[in-house]
Amino acid sequence: MTTHPAPTATVVSFENVSKSYGDVRAVADLSLTLNPGETVALLGPNGAGKSTTLDLLLGLRPADTGTVSVFGTTPTDAIAAGRVGAMLQSGGLMEEVTVREIVTLACDLHRRPHPVNEVLSRAGIDQIADRKVNKLSGGQEQRVRFALATAGDNDLIVLDEPTTGMDVTARQAFWATMREQADRGRTVLFATHYLEEADAIADRVLVLHKGRLLADGTASEIKAKAGARRIAFDLEGVIDEPALRELPFLTSFDVSARTVRIQSTDADATVHAIYSLGLYPRNLEVAGLGLEQAFVAITEAEEAKAA
Numbered sequence: 001m002t003t004h005p006a007p008t009a010t011v012v013s014f015e016n017v018s019k020s021y022g023d024v025r026a027v028a029d030l031s032l033t034l035n036p037g038e039t040v041a042l043l044g045p046n047g048a049g050k051s052t053t054l055d056l057l058l059g060l061r062p063a064d065t066g067t068v069s070v071f072g073t074t075p076t077d078a079i080a081a082g083r084v085g086a087m088l089q090s091g092g093l094m095e096e097v098t099v100r101e102i103v104t105l106a107c108d109l110h111r112r113p114h115p116v117n118e119v120l121s122r123a124g125i126d127q128i129a130d131r132k133v134n135k136l137s138g139g140q141e142q143r144v145r146f147a148l149a150t151a152g153d154n155d156l157i158v159l160d161e162p163t164t165g166m167d168v169t170a171r172q173a174f175w176a177t178m179r180e181q182a183d184r185g186r187t188v189l190f191a192t193h194y195l196e197e198a199d200a201i202a203d204r205v206l207v208l209h210k211g212r213l214l215a216d217g218t219a220s221e222i223k224a225k226a227g228a229r230r231i232a233f234d235l236e237g238v239i240d241e242p243a244l245r246e247l248p249f250l251t252s253f254d255v256s257a258r259t260v261r262i263q264s265t266d267a268d269a270t271v272h273a274i275y276s277l278g279l280y281p282r283n284l285e286v287a288g289l290g291l292e293q294a295f296v297a298i299t300e301a302e303e304a305k306a307a
């Protein structure tokens with residue numbers, strides 16, 4: 001009887017990982033774990049450390065301190081075993097070859113390759129398979145990178161801002177394919193600036209800021225962590241702005257024409273106080289923050305703490 005090694009429960013593990021470039025601390029004491037079948041968004045503003053984190057995960061850069069492991073081994077060994085596919089932002093494609101040639105090469109090099117035609121059609125580049133790579137548009141190049149990342153059967157797919165430059169159709173097709181991969185138990189990790197993508201696609205969102213992990217949870221948990229809720233209402237007559245600004249628990253305030261828009265960390269108390277002022281708010285709406293607003297709130301709170 002053949003014995004198989006027990007499946008490793010943890011796909012990726014970072015333990016107290018730090019990485020600096022000279023004086024710039026790109027990743028600071030980062031600890032995280034990725035589990036099988038998760039689709040995880042790595043979200044953060046420019047310079048947050050997303051690409052560096054992915055480089056460390058792929059063994060493209062060594063950590064200064066801490067341990068990175070992928071499927072219980074080093075990133076290099078996990079990649080050599082054909083378990084990881086990656087689509088990075090940079091990295092030139094070979095120019096004087098056709099799309100089919102470069103995809104065929106990627107399939108030939110993979111331990112568990114998919115058929116070339118399947119890879120081409122999944123990435124939506126079967127129609128341009130005979131075109132030279134240096135004649136492609138930015139969005140088409142991204143599709144080729146996507147094809148290279150999915151040339152074989154990978155247990156972990158790592159994507160650095162994968163949909164940059166893709167049109168809406170390409171974006172939708174791309175995420176449909178990624179969802180299929182996740183449904184088949186693959187782990188997908190992607191870095192993004194697009195909060196709506198993180199919200200729509202990811203089971204889990206990691207918020208990175210100045211190399212540190214600020215939040216780790218579902219999109220709704222991240223929104224809840226930001227604490228505030230949005231309140232909007234219309235008022236008739238003269239609007240007493242100073243009185244409204246004194247409402248309890250406000251974190252933001254805006255009046256335009258007859259509409260008051262505020263954010264509050266205790267919406268029930270704020271709404272109660274509005275009525276206590278003797279006002280009659282019309283079209284009253286109370287809603288949670290969107291991920292974008294939550295993200296801004298969390299990073300601003302962090303900046304304020306650091307100041």
Ligand SMILES: Nc1ncnc2c1ncn2[C@@H]1O[C@H](COP(=O)(O)OP(=O)(O)OP(=O)(O)O)[C@@H](O)[C@H]1O
Nearest residue numbers: 021024025026044045046047048049050051052053
């Ligand atoms: N090779 C390098 N040499 C020096 N500094 C670097 C290098 N690569 C990145 N940095 C710096 O490290 C920090 C993190 O950069 P990184 O590219 O990881 O962030 P990011 O979140 O991927 O940003 P973006 O969203 O803009 O791609 C930044 O301050 C950046 O300027």
